Every structure is written in C-alpha cells, then in structure tokens.
Amino acid sequence: MKAVRSFVAIECPGKIKEEIQKLQQELKTALQMTDESSQINWTRLDSFHLTLKFLGNVAEDRISKIVQAVHGVTEGFSFFTITVKEVGVFPHTRSPRVIWVGAKSVGDALARLQDGIERALGPFGFPAEDRPFHPHLTLGRIKSGDRKSGLGFNKTVLAQWLVENQKKECDRFEAKEVLLMKSDLQASGAVYTPLARIELGVGEKQR
Numbered sequence: 001m002k003a004v005r006s007f008v009a010i011e012c013p014g015k016i017k018e019e020i021q022k023l024q025q026e027l028k029t030a031l032q033m034t035d036e037s038s039q040i041n042w043t044r045l046d047s048f049h050l051t052l053k054f055l056g057n058v059a060e061d062r063i064s065k066i067v068q069a070v071h072g073v074t075e076g077f078s079f080f081t082i083t084v085k086e087v088g089v090f091p092h093t094r095s096p097r098v099i100w101v102g103a104k105s106v107g108d109a110l111a112r113l114q115d116g117i118e119r120a121l122g123p124f125g126f127p128a129e130d131r132p133f134h135p136h137l138t139l140g141r142i143k144s145g146d147r148k149s150g151l152g153f154n155k156t157v158l159a160q161w162l163v164e165n166q167k168k169e170c171d172r173f174e175a176k177e178v179l180l181m182k183s184d185l186q187a188s189g190a191v192y193t194p195l196a197r198i199e200l201g202v203g204e205k206q207r
Contacts, residue, residue, distance in 0.1 A: 002059070002060050003058060003060070004057065004182050005185070006056075006057075006058050006180060006181060007051055007053060007180075007181055008117055009050055009051045009178070009179050010050040010052065010175050010177075010179070011050075011177075012084070012173065015171065015173075016171050017048045018045070019084070020048050020084065020101055020170055023170060024042060024139045027140075030158075030161045031157055040143065042139070043137075043138050046192075047189070048137050049179075050135055052114045053118060053126065055121070066180065069120040069121055069124065070120065070121075073113065073116035074177075074200050074201070076201075077112075077113055077200045079175060079176050081173070081174055082104065082110060082174075082175050084101055084137065084170040084171060084173075085101070085167070085168060085169040085170065086166060087099070087101050087139075087165045088100055088102065088136075088166075090134075096142055096155070098140075099138070099139045099140045099141075100138050101136065101137050102135065103135040105135075105175070110175075114135070115133070117178075175200065176199060176200055177198060177199045178197075178198045179195075179197055180196040181195065182195050
C-alpha cells in the first residue's frame with residue numbers, strides 16, 4: 001500500500017502570505033543574504049501554513065478515517081480569528097534552528113482545536129507531541145552545518161532583528177477550515193497538495 005507523507009494544517013490567505021514574505025525579506029536584508037548565497041533554507045510563499053499535527057507517512061487506505069476523525073473535532077468549532085504576530089526562533093538564539101512568526105487566536109480556540117485533533121488521532125497510532133503546542137509559521141530553517149560552525153550569518157544581527165520585531169503584527173484572518181495536506185519532497189523543496197478540506201462547524205469537502 002502506497003504511503004502518503006501528510007499533516008493537518010490551517011492554510012493562510014494569500015494576503016497574509018505576502019505580509020509574511022515581506023517580513024522574511026526584511027530579515028534577509030538585515031542578514032545581508034540573498035536566496036542564492038543564503039545559509040538558511042527560506043520557506044517559499046506558497047508553503048506558508050500553520051501546522052496542527054504532523055502525521056508522517058500514512059497508508060492511503062487510512063486517509064478517509066483520519067479525515068473523519070478530524071471532522072469529529074472541527075464540527076464543534078465555529079470560525080475564529082487568528083492573528084499572525086511576533087517572531088522568534090527554536091530552540092533559542094544561542095543555537096537557532098528555526099526562525100518563525102507566531103500565530104495567536106482570540107481566546108483559546110486554536111489551542112483547543114489542536115488539542116482535539118491531537119487526541120482524536122492518538123488511537124490511529126500518532127503519538128502526542130512531547131513539547132507544548134507553539135503555533136507558528138516557519139520563515140526559514142538554518143542549515144545544520146552552519147549551526148555547528150557558527151558561520152554563514154551573523155547571530156548577533158539575528159538576535160537584534162528578533163528584538164526589534166518582537167511585537168511585529170503581520171495581519172489577521174478568519175480560520176474557516178482545516179486541511180489534510182500531502183507533502184511531496186522534491187529536490188527544489190516540498191510540494192504541498194490538499195487531500196481534504198474540513199470546514200469548521202460543518203463537515204468535510206473532499207478534493
């Protein structure tokens with residue numbers, strides 16, 4: 001049975017993606033980097049999304065039941081607003097691996113949705129994350145060689161940029177659906193394709 005590399009996510013509107021890309025470009029400028037010479041793998045415009053649960057390789061015959069399980073969670077939610085704001089790195093500025101912009105909902109809707117999906121998919125063999133949920137969209141991933149050598153970009157400049165943009169707000173949007181996404185790893189980067197769209201409070205819309 002063919003396996004599909006997949007994850008559950010919330011897609012951002014095009015306007016939000018453009019604002020995130022502007023923020024990304026500001027960081028590139030601060031670090032004096034170009035796409036060609038960068039020591040950071042920058043996220044492409046069409047790849048900005050808010051991951052709720054990474055599933056990994058999933059057999060195709062399990063997809064429909066996973067969609068049903070997610071639907072069982074989303075039908076208990078109404079649309080809610082997500083604000084894309086604040087920047088940071090994982091795990092810390094001394095040895096950054098991931099540069100991100102955060103995502104926050106009005107109230108605890110986003111956290112409850114993620115927790116519900118986490119619990120619903122547990123019986124399918126997807127273990128809960130051992131780290132607290134920190135909603136974010138990835139701006140870029142620092143290449144492992146540069147994390148070890150400390151070369152390729154100025155960590156002091158990065159730290160200063162993080163301080164200056166700590167409260168940066170890109171924009172906000174209304175979350176209306178959850179997507180089950182397929183990820184195809186290619187030489188040019190991952191290509192994402194929706195497998196199912198599951199509307200909050202209603203049900204699923206198959207591709």
